[in-house]
Amino acid sequence: MAAELGRKYVIIGNGIAGTTCADQLRKADPACEIWMITNEPYPLYNRVSLPRYLQGALPEQKVMMRDFAWHEQMRITLLTETLATRVDTDGRVVYLDHGGPLPYDALLVCTGGWANKLQAPGAAGVANIYNFVTLDDTRELIARALESKEAVTIGGSFIAYELTEGFNVRGVHVTWLQRGPYWLRATLDEEGGMLVDEIARAHGVDVVHGEEISEVVAANGVPRHVVGSSGKTYPADVIGVGLGLTLNHGFLAETSIERRTGIVTNEYLETNVPGVYAAGDVAEFHDVMVGGHHTMGTWDNALAHGKVAAVNMAGGHQEYRDVPTYTSPLFNTNIAVMGIAETNNPTLTSISRTMPGDKGKDYRKFFFQENRLVGAVFIGSPKGRKKVVELIRTGQEFATPTDRAGLFDVR
Ligand SMILES: Cc1cc2nc3c(=O)[nH]c(=O)nc-3n(C[C@H](O)[C@H](O)[C@H](O)COP(=O)(O)OP(=O)(O)OC[C@H]3O[C@@H](n4cnc5c(N)ncnc54)[C@H](O)[C@@H]3O)c2cc1C
Numbered sequence: 001m002a003a004e005l006g007r008k009y010v011i012i013g014n015g016i017a018g019t020t021c022a023d024q025l026r027k028a029d030p031a032c033e034i035w036m037i038t039n040e041p042y043p044l045y046n047r048v049s050l051p052r053y054l055q056g057a058l059p060e061q062k063v064m065m066r067d068f069a070w071h072e073q074m075r076i077t078l079l080t081e082t083l084a085t086r087v088d089t090d091g092r093v094v095y096l097d098h099g100g101p102l103p104y105d106a107l108l109v110c111t112g113g114w115a116n117k118l119q120a121p122g123a124a125g126v127a128n129i130y131n132f133v134t135l136d137d138t139r140e141l142i143a144r145a146l147e148s149k150e151a152v153t154i155g156g157s158f159i160a161y162e163l164t165e166g167f168n169v170r171g172v173h174v175t176w177l178q179r180g181p182y183w184l185r186a187t188l189d190e191e192g193g194m195l196v197d198e199i200a201r202a203h204g205v206d207v208v209h210g211e212e213i214s215e216v217v218a219a220n221g222v223p224r225h226v227v228g229s230s231g232k233t234y235p236a237d238v239i240g241v242g243l244g245l246t247l248n249h250g251f252l253a254e255t256s257i258e259r260r261t262g263i264v265t266n267e268y269l270e271t272n273v274p275g276v277y278a279a280g281d282v283a284e285f286h287d288v289m290v291g292g293h294h295t296m297g298t299w300d301n302a303l304a305h306g307k308v309a310a311v312n313m314a315g316g317h318q319e320y321r322d323v324p325t326y327t328s329p330l331f332n333t334n335i336a337v338m339g340i341a342e343t344n345n346p347t348l349t350s351i352s353r354t355m356p357g358d359k360g361k362d363y364r365k366f367f368f369q370e371n372r373l374v375g376a377v378f379i380g381s382p383k384g385r386k387k388v389v390e391l392i393r394t395g396q397e398f399a400t401p402t403d404r405a406g407l408f409d410v411r
Contacts (some may be wrong), residue, residue, distance in 0.1 A: 003152070006031040009313060010094050010104040013248075014038040014085040016299060017110035018019075019066060019282030020306030022076045028314050034076045035102050037094070039083045042135060043067055048299050050138045054145075054166035063135065089255045105239050106313035109252070109263055110280040110306070113245025113297075118154065120226075122216035128214070128223055129239045132163050138141075144238050145170040148231075152236035154213055156180045158328065160242030161196075165331060167240065168203055175206040175234045177213065188340045189375055191354055192363045195379055199331045199360075208232075213239075247282045247295070260284055262295040263380045267302070267319040269309045277313055279305035288321050289392075290340050290374055292347070298326045298337075323392045327382070333359060336385050339375035339392040341367050348374065353408050357381050365405050371397040373407070384410040 009025055011018045014036050037050050044066040052058040071078045079099065086095040087107065094102045100151050115131035123129055126147075137210070141163075145151075148232030151167040153160050156178040164176045182193020191374060197207045208228070217228040217241065225235045249261050258264040258272045269277045269285060280302035284295050301324035311318040326337040346369075352365035362380030366373060366388075372395050377386050387410050398404045 006033075007105040007319075008033040008103060009035070009066075009106055009108070011036040011108045011110065011125070013108075013110040013112060013280070013282075014040070014078060014080075015110060015112055016044065017282060017306040017309070018108065019044040020277065020303050021075065021110070021310045024307055024310035026074045026076060028310065034074075035079065036076055037079045037084050037096065037102075038072075038084050038159075040082060040134060040136075040205060041080050043071060043080075045135050047133070048164075050132070050135065051162040051166060054132075054138050054141055054143075054162070054170040058341070060135075060139075064119040073253045083251075085251055087252055087257075087276075089254055089257065089276060091160065092275065102379045105275065107276045108308075108309050108313060109249065109276065109278045109410060110282060110302070111248035112281045113247040114245055115159075115241070116211065116243040117335060118216070118239065118243065118323050119243045120213040120216055120217060121241075123213075124221060125221070126216055127221050128164075129241060131241050132166075133245070134160050141166065141240070142170075144349070145172055148172045149206075149239040150235040151238045151240060152177060152223075152234050153176070153240040153242065154178075154208075155242030155244070156183055156185060156241060158184070159244075159246065160240070161200075161330070162328075163240030163242055164200065164205055164327050166327075167238070168205055168331075172238070173204070173206075175208060175236070176200065177211045177228060178207070178209050179212050181209050186343055187337060188363075188365065189343065189350075189352055191352060192279075192365060192377065192379060195354060195361055195363050196330065199333060203331050208234075210300055213218065225269045245281070245297070256280060260293075260354075264293060268312045268319075269305060269320055272314060279309040285320060287340070288319055289323065289395075290347070290369055294340070294342075296324050298324045300324050300326070323389050325385075325389060327385075330379065333380050334382055336378045336382050337375075338377070338385065338389050339367070341365070341375035341377050342405065351404055351407075355408065362390075364408055366398075366404065368398060368404070371399045372399055375409075 023203040083097040115133045173347035211228040267286045308320045365377045367375035
């Protein structure tokens with residue numbers, strides 16, 4: 001890193017993006033001042049491990065990644081249970097809900113997103129309705145799962161699936177409601193989505209599509225059942241909500257920092273306001289791999305962003321260029337998402353196939369921008385994943401249908 005030393009850095013958000021950035025800044029500049037702010041009460045923990053903690057497959061101490069002593073040793077001042085409420089980019093100051101304002105030379109915003117709440121009639125003020133984003137959510141979910149018999153989960157993406165599996169593993173019967181015709185619509189197609197339904201049903205989950213919660217019926221402040229948009233009722237003494245995130249950048253409303261779905265950055269993760277950077281889930285970054293902007297809600301992406309942001313905040317000039325990957329268990333099988341796998345992206349085309357696999361069926365889908373391979377999804381065997389990531393990374397072209405079909409054989 002080439003920069004004057006002894007600068008003052010403020011990082012809002014202590015997830016993997018923020019904590020990685022703080023770590024790299026300290027290593028690069030022993031004289032700098034680093035302030036990191038989080039509204040949560042904990043140092044960095046691993047959100048990716050929360051599903052296994054929910055299932056009882058991992059103890060809580062294995063979820064924690066840093067402790068307060070590490071921050072002291074690294075001379076990173078961590079302000080917990082503190083909310084950044086406003087930023088003055090002319091004066092280069094961050095305002096907090098308590099405590100003095102923090103001046104900065106360079107600011108990183110890596111605030112992730114708040115989970116969207118269930119808005120259905122009857123839900124307000126009722127207990128035992130949970131999102132699943134934080135360690136505190138997970139503690140409450142575990143306590144409730146131990147007491148429950150019937151769960152309803154709602155949502156068509158990863159978090160709803162993780163809630164469904166968590167309850168299922170804890171022996172709670174689950175009805176999984178999804179508004180859309182199949183799971184993970186933004187990435188899969190009907191064929192892939194149906195395979196996931198098959199797997200969930202084989203584990204005893206009732207999967208219902210085209211259904212939303214139109215009412216929560218409660219007694220004594222806790223759910224009894226929910227009424228679906230079809231008029232059917234489903235028993236529920238606990239409700240798990242996976243209805244997406246709203247990215248956290250409302251506190252920048254008084255600034256001229258460009259915000260769309262996320263905070264818009266260039267390929268160096270710098271916003272349109274000098275000295276202000278964004279990273280991780282909240283960044284709508286310019287991705288040189290596809291020549292456009294998008295957000296990416298994955299651990300590896302947030303970690304890699306944290307590293308690149310640190311270089312550039314300290315005066316370097318490193319562009320972000322990576323193939324993010326997301327892998328997750330899916331009941332007794334796996335799902336891996338690599339690169340840009342976006343069904344609704346009009347600049348991409350795709351091919352997919354379901355084949356017999358070692359453990360049931362293997363589904364594979366590949367995404368192309370013009371002829372270049374830019375993304376892929378595997379359900380089932382992960383064999384060949386590293387080779388495919390390399391093909392994406394090196395921008396390999398697949399011009400003919402035969403070339404493209406050959407990708408199904410990569411192992
Ligand atoms: C249950 C679950 C399972 C997941 N599984 C996977 C997986 O298998 N693979 C994968 O790749 N990804 C997974 N993810 C996604 C992954 O965890 C995220 O992409 C990653 O943690 C994002 O990191 P981040 O640093 O950008 O933000 P976050 O980890 O969201 O951290 C942001 C922090 O900033 C705080 N904050 C927000 N606003 C303010 C404010 N104004 N002031 C102070 N603090 C603020 C937030 O409370 C939070 O603590 C999972 C996520 C969840 C919730």
